[in-house]
Amino acid sequence: MSNESKPLAGPIQKTCDLFRLLAGHELLGLAPGEIAKGLDVAPSWVSVNLPALAPTGYVEQVPGTNRWRLGVQFVRIATTVTTNLNKHRQQLEDLSARYAVPLN
Template structure:
């Protein structure tokens, strides 16, 4: 078995991984979006695969098509998930800091 396949897991799925990679590629292009051909190039895949992936991302509310240009970008709902995560981490950090400060204070 070659090294390339050594880390292959029984549950690996190329289509699912590609759609997750598409989300990563779309990240940072929220203003102008990316054309499907840009995703084809970035993910080294076929136009038909990108068409399916984009359809599923839009249907799930993770991406949206910009009407004026036909390009795609991450949808606000997916970005809100990232913001909610960052907010939760900040709250957790604040709580930890408060606890540490409470234990540092002498009675």
């Protein structure tokens, strides 16, 4: 297996770009026009792909609006990663504290 990075297929890359664009807009989300402009895609791309992604839980429409944000599934993944990193950080700090005690 090669360590070379292979380019992602266009639709996958665009979906990754969408997730990065929505990050930071969890409360109010972004309007479809803002998403289209931010991704440099046609508005039709947004109107087709966001509703298609919604059942996955990775994006969701902000209730009562036409705006979109990262969905619950995406946030759960981020929360799990953060929880695990904090747990491992505490383990590393505990280990470092043990090693910091000088030998007599």
